[in-house]
Amino acid sequence: MAGRAVIRELREEDAAAAARLQIEVNPHRVVTPELVWHRASRGIEREQRREWVAEVGGEIRGCAFAGFEWSVPTLGKGRFLVEVHPERRGRGLGSALYACVEEYLRSRGAWRLRTWVDDDPAGTRFLERRGFEPGRSDRVSALDLPRTGLPEPSLSEEFRIVPLAAVRERVDDLFTICAAGELDMPGDEPEETFELADWKLDDFAPAALSYEGSFVAVAGERPVSLTFLSVEPGRKLAYNRMTATLPGFRRRGLALAVKAAAARWAAENGIERIVTENDSENAGMLAINDRLGYRFLYDQTQWLLEWKRPPGERG
Numbered sequence: 115m116a117g118r119a120v121i122r123e124l125r126e127e128d129a130a131a132a133a134r135l136q137i138e139v140n141p142h143r144v145v146t147p148e149l150v151w152h153r154a155s156r157g158i159e160r161e162q163r164r165e166w167v168a169e170v171g172g173e174i175r176g177c178a179f180a181g182f183e184w185s186v187p188t189l190g191k192g193r194f195l196v197e198v199h200p201e202r203r204g205r206g207l208g209s210a211l212y213a214c215v216e217e218y219l220r221s222r223g224a225w226r227l228r229t230w231v232d233d234d235p236a237g238t239r240f241l242e243r244r245g246f247e248p249g250r251s252d253r254v255s256a257l258d259l260p261r262t263g264l265p266e267p268s269l270s271e272e273f274r275i276v277p278l279a280a281v282r283e284r285v286d287d288l289f290t291i292c293a294a295g296e297l298d299m300p301g302d303e304p305e306e307t308f309e310l311a312d313w314k315l316d317d318f319a320p321a322a323l324s325y326e327g328s329f330v331a332v333a334g335e336r337p338v339s340l341t342f343l344s345v346e347p348g349r350k351l352a353y354n355r356m357t358a359t360l361p362g363f364r365r366r367g368l369a370l371a372v373k374a375a376a377a378r379w380a381a382e383n384g385i386e387r388i389v390t391e392n393d394s395e396n397a398g399m400l401a402i403n404d405r406l407g408y409r410f411l412y413d414q415t416q417w418l419l420e421w422k423r424p425p426g427e428r429g
Contacts, residue, residue: 129148166215341369
């Protein structure tokens, strides 16, 4: 029947349609077909990620992913996201996709589920009906470009700001910076199992990263601070994925300097907006964003559902 929904696994040829759908649901994201398929197929072992689509009349009108928190020691922490085209809500697509998510994660030992809602009352009601409770929140902000008067911190002569492309072979050093940043992120558990091989499939993957638009502060030849930028030129949009500094080099203006360099590059290359998100308790990074001129868009709320936790679940 033409109007009947079919729930099936995401295929590579679905990536463009899935990207369009995700943009319809929330346009404040960098989403490309390459990024959609990369995330679905990257194969981080601890994540155990799977993705589905809801197809109606030959068109993809909903999508979902499910997997596990792969960078924390405690096993069984599932995460997921269900998205349905605004014109198809209230017709059971979200419920059908959620059923796939819950069955998959439960069958693999999940004792907790985590998802998030981007300023969407309907999404909030969907989760409340299923027993989810609100948790931490992120502040989603945007920097409109081109912008004059971006700050230029006065750095010590020992530091230089260079594009990521100039030091992309220093993989171990770059990973060390990111790992230090992840450990300091506010959250319910430190990301102590954040490993090089997985990071190369996640934040450092070409599908997720602009090597020209991301910037690194180096001391001598050693990378010590960085900011990662994803870019979608067709929509003139960029996303600030990560900013981090090694502990011994903090409070010297390096994070501000690399983020300002990325913003200047974006403005010079036709980008009109950079979007970022930060934990609402990350006062230091929020202050840097304020200095750069970011403005508040909305709060992104995490929602949690817990069952009885099995004993001894740390790995």
